Amino acid sequence: MVSRVVPSFADYREVVGNPVWEMIQNIARVLSGLKIKMVNSTAVGGGVAEILQRLVPLLNEIGIATTWEVMRGEEEFFKVTKIIHNALHGKTEELTPQMQETYRFYTEKNLRQIKFEDDFVFIHDPQPAGFIQAKKDSRAKWIWRCHIDVSTPYRPVWEFLRPYVMQYDASIFSAPSFAQQLPIPQYMIAPSIDPLSEKNREVPLKQIEQFLEKNKLDPQRPILTQISRFDKLKDPLGVIKTYQLVKKSEDCQLVLAGGGATDDPESAEIIPRVYEAAADDRDIHVIELPPYSDLEVNILQRASTIVLQKSLKEGFALTVTEALWKKKPVVASAVGGIPLQVIHNYTGMLVHSIEGAALKIIYLLRNPHIANQLGENGREHVRHNFLITRHIRDYLMVLIALQHPSEKVIHL
Amino acid sequence: MDAKPFHFYTSQPLVELTGLRAGNLRELLVNIKEVDGSSIYFHTHHYVREHHFLSNEYPSDFAYWVGEILQERELGEKLAIIDVRNYPTIRALREQLVEIIEHHLQENGRVREVLTGLEFHFRKTISIIVSTGQSALNLSEFRACLQRVDLNSIYYHLVEYRIREENLTNDFSQWIRDNSQKESLASAIEKIDPYFNTLEKCRQKMIEMLGREEHRQRLHEQLFRYPSTGVAKAIKEKSWFKKLKSAFQRVWYQE
Numbered sequence: 001m002v003s004r005v006v007p008s009f010a011d012y013r014e015v016v017g018n019p020v021w022e023m024i025q026n027i028a029r030v031l032s033g034l035k036i037k038m039v040n041s042t043a044v045g046g047g048v049a050e051i052l053q054r055l056v057p058l059l060n061e062i063g064i065a066t067t068w069e070v071m072r073g074e075e076e077f078f079k080v081t082k083i084i085h086n087a088l089h090g091k092t093e094e095l096t097p098q099m100q101e102t103y104r105f106y107t108e109k110n111l112r113q114i115k116f117e118d119d120f121v122f123i124h125d126p127q128p129a130g131f132i133q134a135k136k137d138s139r140a141k142w143i144w145r146c147h148i149d150v151s152t153p154y155r156p157v158w159e160f161l162r163p164y165v166m167q168y169d170a171s172i173f174s175a176p177s178f179a180q181q182l183p184i185p186q187y188m189i190a191p192s193i194d195p196l197s198e199k200n201r202e203v204p205l206k207q208i209e210q211f212l213e214k215n216k217l218d219p220q221r222p223i224l225t226q227i228s229r230f231d232k233l234k235d236p237l238g239v240i241k242t243y244q245l246v247k248k249s250e251d252c253q254l255v256l257a258g259g260g261a262t263d264d265p266e267s268a269e270i271i272p273r274v275y276e277a278a279a280d281d282r283d284i285h286v287i288e289l290p291p292y293s294d295l296e297v298n299i300l301q302r303a304s305t306i307v308l309q310k311s312l313k314e315g316f317a318l319t320v321t322e323a324l325w326k327k328k329p330v331v332a333s334a335v336g337g338i339p340l341q342v343i344h345n346y347t348g349m350l351v352h353s354i355e356g357a358a359l360k361i362i363y364l365l366r367n368p369h370i371a372n373q374l375g376e377n378g379r380e381h382v383r384h385n386f387l388i389t390r391h392i393r394d395y396l397m398v399l400i401a402l403q404h405p406s407e408k409v410i411h412l
Numbered sequence: 413m414d415a416k417p418f419h420f421y422t423s424q425p426l427v428e429l430t431g432l433r434a435g436n437l438r439e440l441l442v443n444i445k446e447v448d449g450s451s452i453y454f455h456t457h458h459y460v461r462e463h464h465f466l467s468n469e470y471p472s473d474f475a476y477w478v479g480e481i482l483q484e485r486e487l488g489e490k491l492a493i494i495d496v497r498n499y500p501t502i503r504a505l506r507e508q509l510v511e512i513i514e515h516h517l518q519e520n521g522r523v524r525e526v527l528t529g530l531e532f533h534f535r536k537t538i539s540i541i542v543s544t545g546q547s548a549l550n551l552s553e554f555r556a557c558l559q560r561v562d563l564n565s566i567y568y569h570l571v572e573y574r575i576r577e578e579n580l581t582n583d584f585s586q587w588i589r590d591n592s593q594k595e596s597l598a599s600a601i602e603k604i605d606p607y608f609n610t611l612e613k614c615r616q617k618m619i620e621m622l623g624r625e626e627h628r629q630r631l632h633e634q635l636f637r638y639p640s641t642g643v644a645k646a647i648k649e650k651s652w653f654k655k656l657k658s659a660f661q662r663v664w665y666q667e
Contacts, residue, residue, distance in 0.1 A: 006497075017562065018560075019544070019560060019561050019562030019563075019565070022544075022545070023422055023424070023544065023562055023564070026542050026543070026544075026545070027542055029422070030542075035527050044609065048627055125555075151529070159544060168476055173429060176428075176429060176533030176535055177433075177529065177531065177533055179429035179430065179431040179533060180431065182431075185428060186428065186429040187426060187427065187429070187430070188427040188428065188429050188535060189427075218550050334530060335529055339530075346478060352527060384462065385462055386581055397424055397426040397538075397540050398426065400540055401426055407538070408450055408538055408539070409538070409539045409541065409576070410538065410539070410540045411541045412539065412542045412543070
């Protein structure tokens, strides 16, 4: 693969327009000299690491000194945090006293190795949430940035986490439905995609055609695609059932593509079940993507006729954002942050069942002009609301809001 | 004329979650009555900013949720038709929302519940006001600035200023009225509806109006450049000409 030059902040001027680009710099100037630390639990795989990989250098470029620490842990720790993750998504999970002890052990082990000499600390997701105990020895404002769907958490596990969260100066959630009863401010910041990244940049048509040929996909027939981790909550088996319903009335192909993340031991369990469900249907293409398959994801999304995201639970679903940016009609479950992106009948279609998804797909396959219009609207929706430049702006605004507590209108 | 410069600001929203939610019309009503005013403002205005490429049929979250999610189409339409520009205060707007929903509940006994996951979640907003660095001393500079600033700046001066100042006019019209006495232009800009036009379209309409005003100004200057002929003076004094000019301006500034 040919390595590409990493885009600089200046490169985003053309995508978002000069006024937005300058406005971000104006805000950054007010905050210049401040130091931020980002902490999460994986350097590779999953939406959080992907955002941080771009956000951190860009924040530095506009004058906000930002560092990024990755929490270290062994398999036993990530098994515990996966249980916490699933429970926050609503699954009934037991967090035994021993598991709680494992969580505390790795929290303290990591804290011995990280110094917090910054003005603001962003802790991403539940894995490093316990780091808040270092707040007492730091001058920083601490922010818990929750990327996952905590709209209906399994209460006993949330109650384990809540005492940590309450000690933060503020929290950030990705969607309105994730709001909790907390004594601290809860800001809503949607995640974002990088329009200039390998995953979202323009790709020559010839390259797309070569990829399709290599993967035995027919460019003449509709391609339905779901790209996401192989995870029960992404419902890959439901996607196959949806495709089978569509196939009864419209000829099409299905691509299920995804990978795992270093903090996700569950992926390995679901993949064999996906192959089993696909059986010998040659129009179902299961593609296991290794890390750093961004270009392949980009090509698959661009080659798709319709992009699906039939998740049972979601954080925000950046794969939806990516598809909308590529002007693809999206059929997606109304969960997590998806309704913020898919405005029903304007930028895509929201569904609540396998049957509903199949019905909408058939409708869009039969009405390509409507599919095109949804795609056009989706692109503009993302341009204004879900690009990394807006994400940078929002983080800067949280810093400002924390410097001006209780003010509804802040003049800079 | 010693005109006061017009400084272009931009308003950047930071959304805050309240934790309040509604799963049916009664719960929506209770929360609309009690929630912070900045939440009413957010739900009746953020569409203008976030979906500014769309001029969709539901210019408020309340109308969209009631009409599309709760499937109470009639009530959704009644909430959608509220012209927010007619309510100088959020308090007045809140009262109108309450009145319409209460009336609907009295007329229709049923209360539908939404599917899990589709509840209405109340949010509110913090505004951070930043200078764009752009300012104008006259209409020509004003027009040039309009072309340069971001849509959040258009939003701030056209929408947010009016709400904050509890005013029936917008910031642009106010400045034009105060500094150039172009009443026709000021009121024409007032008539632009940002709730049913995209912000970009609002910008383009204002730029066109200002362009026509500049053109008219140039014609005017050329006409009166030769006062010795007496023609200009004669024309100016004729009442029929004033009527014609007034009619012409009405057509000229028509949206």
